[in-house]
Amino acid sequence: MAEDIEKLAFEEAFSELEAAVHRLESGDLTLEEAIALYERGMRLARRCNAALDAAELQVQQLTGVGTQQQPGLFFQEGS
Numbered sequence: 001m002a003e004d005i006e007k008l009a010f011e012e013a014f015s016e017l018e019a020a021v022h023r024l025e026s027g028d029l030t031l032e033e034a035i036a037l038y039e040r041g042m043r044l045a046r047r048c049n050a051a052l053d054a055a056e057l058q059v060q061q062l063t064g065v066g067t068q069q070q071p072g073l074f075f076q077e078g079s
Contacts, residue, residue, distance in 0.1 A: 005043050010051040017044040 005013065020041040024034060 005047050013044050013047045
C-alpha cells in the first residue's frame, strides 16, 4: 500500500491528503477507520514533503542559490 503512495504525483497525493483530513474532521469514522486513515494521511504527508523538497532542490540547482553562482546571470540589466 505504501508503494502506491510513492507512485502518486504531488497533486494526487495532496488531494488525497486533503480528503483524508476532511473525513477525519467529520468524526463519522470508527476508531479503527480513523487510525487507518490517519496512518495513510501521514504517509501521504511524507510523500508531499518529499516532492516539495525535491522541487526546492531542483529550483536551487537551476538558479544557483546556495552555490558560488550568482542568481540572475542570464538576466543582465539592459539586455
